[in-house]
Amino acid sequence: MSGAENEMMPEGGDDLLAAEYVLGVLDVSARRFVEARIESERAFARMVDGWQQILAPLDDAYVTVAPPPKVKAALDKRLFAPSGVKAPGLFQSLAFWRGLSLASLALAAFVVVPEFLRTNPQVAKVIPIVAPMQADTGEVRFVAFYEPGSDEIRVTRLKAEKGTDRDYELWFVDGSSKPESMGVVPDAESVTLKIKPEMVARINAGDAFAVSVEPIGGSPTGTATGPVIAVGVSKAV
Amino acid sequence: MSADELSSLLPRIALKDRAAFDRLYAVAAPKLFGVCLRILSERSEAEDALQEVFVKIWSRADRYAQSDASALGWLCAIARNHAIDRIRSRQKPAQPIDEAYDIADTAPDPERQAVNSGEGRRIDRCMQELDQGKADAVKLAYVEGRSYEELAVRFDVPLNTMRTWLRRSLLKLKECLER
Numbered sequence: 001m002s003g004a005e006n007e008m009m010p011e012g013g014d015d016l017l018a019a020e021y022v023l024g025v026l027d028v029s030a031r032r033f034v035e036a037r038i039e040s041e042r043a044f045a046r047m048v049d050g051w052q053q054i055l056a057p058l059d060d061a062y063v064t065v066a067p068p069p070k071v072k073a074a075l076d077k078r079l080f081a082p083s084g085v086k087a088p089g090l091f092q093s094l095a096f097w098r099g100l101s102l103a104s105l106a107l108a109a110f111v112v113v114p115e116f117l118r119t120n121p122q123v124a125k126v127i128p129i130v131a132p133m134q135a136d137t138g139e140v141r142f143v144a145f146y147e148p149g150s151d152e153i154r155v156t157r158l159k160a161e162k163g164t165d166r167d168y169e170l171w172f173v174d175g176s177s178k179p180e181s182m183g184v185v186p187d188a189e190s191v192t193l194k195i196k197p198e199m200v201a202r203i204n205a206g207d208a209f210a211v212s213v214e215p216i217g218g219s220p221t222g223t224a225t226g227p228v229i230a231v232g233v234s235k236a237v
Numbered sequence: 238m239s240a241d242e243l244s245s246l247l248p249r250i251a252l253k254d255r256a257a258f259d260r261l262y263a264v265a266a267p268k269l270f271g272v273c274l275r276i277l278s279e280r281s282e283a284e285d286a287l288q289e290v291f292v293k294i295w296s297r298a299d300r301y302a303q304s305d306a307s308a309l310g311w312l313c314a315i316a317r318n319h320a321i322d323r324i325r326s327r328q329k330p331a332q333p334i335d336e337a338y339d340i341a342d343t344a345p346d347p348e349r350q351a352v353n354s355g356e357g358r359r360i361d362r363c364m365q366e367l368d369q370g371k372a373d374a375v376k377l378a379y380v381e382g383r384s385y386e387e388l389a390v391r392f393d394v395p396l397n398t399m400r401t402w403l404r405r406s407l408l409k410l411k412e413c414l415e416r
Contacts, residue, residue, distance in 0.1 A: 031325065058380060066270070074288055079292065
């Protein structure tokens with residue numbers, strides 16, 4: 001037996017498990033186990049990220065090969081073709097944002113609805129929609145509340161941080177066109193934003209809202225330039 | 238394609254900006270198709286995989302906004318993970334490894350090398366500190382997504398020896414890069 005075979009096998013441990021996952025040597029069940037931990041454990045997810053960065057230079061080995069045009073055509077059809085379901089892209093995202101739990105909806109209702117009811121007694125005539133906007137950790141950072149037909153949208157900040165030289169900007173995403181700015185969100189716990197008349201008729205349950213961090217005064221380009229810190233699909237409540 | 242352009246496209250895709258998605262496809266699809274082809278070998282399966290990879294990019298781009306990874310590294314990781322899941326799930330045995338084994342063509346893509354030459358050289362130096370066979374096994378595992386079992390057969394060593402090789406190599410690599 002050679003010396004190499006006499007070497008002790010290093011004990012597993014989380015860091016090596018993360019490394020083996022990124023290297024790609026694990027079997028299917030171990031990969032699913034690792035992915036479940038990435039979703040639920042921040043510290044473990046960071047180990048995986050660390051190994052990703054260590055090994056990423058090996059990506060140089062992949063040569064570029066132009067895919068046939070039919071792949072993009074099939075992709076577009078799948079993601080963007082009009083169908084009975086509104087905005088398939090968002091529908092996909094709905095599945096992905098599975099953290100959109102009943103708990104967060106309940107939280108949103110608790111935080112926003114009572115105040116709204118106090119100030120708008122006629123609310124019972126329409127079904128309002130609520131969009132809890134979450135970070136990728138599942139944490140709800142903002143909640144948008146909208147009464148269909150109204151020219152105002154209420155935005156409540158639950159938990160978010162930005163530099164003093166930055167503004168939050170709210171985006172409306174109905175999946176059929178480019179995301180549209182609904183304006184800068186003033187730095188207060190709860191604010192009401194005016195909605196452009198042409199946008200009023202278009203906001204429905206199922207549309208998504210997002211908040212990005214932008215230079216003061218909002219994105220200079222009309223599309224988000226900074227990190228998107230919270231995203232959520234609205235629901236009728 | 239510039240690294241800056243890629244990382245500015247992803248937050249827009251998180252906001253479901255289709256023009257940004259089309260642009261990302263134009264600049265990144267050839268690299269990601271290269272990843273899928275290398276791991277899966279079969280062209281038609283690589284095409285299916287590429288489509289799935291871009292569906293994932295469309296729905297998960299919001300995760301990039303909070304990641305420290307380079308945009309291209311993040312995209313390649315999605316493609317590698319998807320392609321590796323596919324080969325691991327195949328019921329039929331993998332094709333003979335010798336056929337696909339060609340460590341020689343792991344030569345760096347010059348474009349990418351120019352973007353990231355500092356990092357590339359650093360890992361190359363650390364790879365050189367490993368024994369040749371072990372460095373080859375690490376590269377083969379990463380680039381082609383080979384399992385421990387396949388690598389043990391390819392290098393004609395017991396499974397546990399391969400496990401030991403790769404684990405020790407990973408720890409040495411990390412130690413070298415942190416030096």
